[in-house]
Amino acid sequence: xxxxxxxxxxxxxxxQHDLRRSLLLGVGLGLGLAxxxxxxxxxxxxxxxxxxxxxxxxxxxxxxxxxxxxxxAHYLRSQPDFSQRQYAAVRGMLGTLGDRYTFFIDPPVAAxxxxxxxxxxxxxxxxxxxxxxxxxxxxxxxxSPAEKQGIENGDILRAINGxxxxxxxxxDAIDQLLRGEVKADSGVEITVFKPSTGEEFxxxxxxxxxxxxxxxxxxxxxxERLGYVQVLRFTARTPEELGEAFADLRNSNIVALVLDLxxxxxxxxxxxxxxxxxxxDSGVIVYERDNEHExxxxxxxxxxxxxFPLIVLVNxxxxxxxxxxxxxxxxxxxxxxxxxxxxGKGTVQQIFSLSDQSSLHITSAEWFTPSRQPLDSIGLTPDxxxxxxxxxxDVELGEAIRRLQEDL
Numbered sequence: 001x002x003x004x005x006x007x008x009x010x011x012x013x014x015x016q017h018d019l020r021r022s023l024l025l026g027v028g029l030g031l032g033l034a035x036x037x038x039x040x041x042x043x044x045x046x047x048x049x050x051x052x053x054x055x056x057x058x059x060x061x062x063x064x065x066x067x068x069x070x071x072x073a074h075y076l077r078s079q080p081d082f083s084q085r086q087y088a089a090v091r092g093m094l095g096t097l098g099d100r101y102t103f104f105i106d107p108p109v110a111a112x113x114x115x116x117x118x119x120x121x122x123x124x125x126x127x128x129x130x131x132x133x134x135x136x137x138x139x140x141x142x143x144s145p146a147e148k149q150g151i152e153n154g155d156i157l158r159a160i161n162g163x164x165x166x167x168x169x170x171x172d173a174i175d176q177l178l179r180g181e182v183k184a185d186s187g188v189e190i191t192v193f194k195p196s197t198g199e200e201f202x203x204x205x206x207x208x209x210x211x212x213x214x215x216x217x218x219x220x221x222x223x224e225r226l227g228y229v230q231v232l233r234f235t236a237r238t239p240e241e242l243g244e245a246f247a248d249l250r251n252s253n254i255v256a257l258v259l260d261l262x263x264x265x266x267x268x269x270x271x272x273x274x275x276x277x278x279x280x281d282s283g284v285i286v287y288e289r290d291n292e293h294e295x296x297x298x299x300x301x302x303x304x305x306x307x308f309p310l311i312v313l314v315n316x317x318x319x320x321x322x323x324x325x326x327x328x329x330x331x332x333x334x335x336x337x338x339x340x341x342x343x344g345k346g347t348v349q350q351i352f353s354l355s356d357q358s359s360l361h362i363t364s365a366e367w368f369t370p371s372r373q374p375l376d377s378i379g380l381t382p383d384x385x386x387x388x389x390x391x392x393x394d395v396e397l398g399e400a401i402r403r404l405q406e407d408l
């Protein structure tokens with residue numbers, strides 16, 4: 001879950017000076033946290049305008065200065081550049097907290113985070129997902145530059161701008177290489193392997209403005225009385241897209257609804273609350289507790305979906321804001337959950353934009369469902385537990401359809 005805000009600045013010149021002489025000592029602790037930022041949205045929950053000032057028991061870090069001076073005087077080989085040493089020191093500091101959701105992001109990836117959560121960015125329009133073999137499979141958006149250039153679902157990305165991919169490279173960093181400013185002749189060259197033909201080819205794809213949908217919907221072919229809405233992630237555009245889905249499905253005369261939150265790893269906090277509010281007519285949506293007080297978020301009367309019988313689909317990748325929505329719907333008595341136990345991310349992160357355009361994610365609050373159930377590391381147990389079909393059949397959706405038909 002995440003709160004959007006304006007850029008926060010690091011105001012302590014003394015701290016910046018001290019970190020400028022940071023150690024290689026933080027490298028080991030830092031590497032683990034560098035991999036925490038997974039698949040775009042799991043941890044991207046709050047953006048806050050408050051300034052960031054690193055605090056210590058004193059006013060500086062004299063031991064770091066002492067060790068750096070000894071390295072400068074005696075170390076045999078060249079040292080990493082200033083940014084690498086500074087970032088390693090920051091990651092080492094954060095590693096002592098033992099919180100996988102409090103971490104540091106380098107400037108290039110930090111720059112893409114806000115664009116993705118806004119739902120719009122410049123790029124070629126593909127999703128990247130590692131397959132069972134660990135390869136980077138591409139899934140182009142409909143009408144995207146990638147699709148128009150012949151990229152198909154499941155094509156394997158092998159190289160970018162002639163540089164073979166390192167299997168250990170983070171997925172977010174690779175995704176950033178496929179994005180850029182939309183201007184004349186701006187684009188990226190990619191080499192892909194096509195499993196469908198066994199061929200490898202290289203192509204240059206121009207960047208374009210990519211509008212990533214966060215909501216998809218349809219009338220179910222199995223029963224035209226039933227609507228289906230899938231929320232893929234919670235971005236700035238999700239409430240508006242949900243309104244479009246509602247208007248379209250109402251015109252199709254649906255009488256019941258399936259809300260699919262499977263594989264939704266979260267997103268923006270306020271947008272998650274707004275979505276839950278559309279399904280709940282009154283009562284508590286979520287309780288949020290920080291280190292000082294508790295805040296209650298209540299539903300407003302008259303949500304767009306309050307009159308429809310409702311079933312929610314969840315799985316082990318339903319996380320963060322998606323768990324907020326699912327928990328609010330169940331605790332309010334509006335619908336049941338079908339699927340697998342959810343991920344269990346019940347904390348809120350603030351994102352601070354630092355002076356060099358890197359960003360710092362800090363766990364600042366936790367939240368509870370209307371029944372005050374904690375979710376962090378626990379998750380939501382579905383009302384109807386389902387085992388995923390090994391052949392890929394959507395048994396969860398089939399069960400939801402059957403139960404809604406019985407209700408009707």
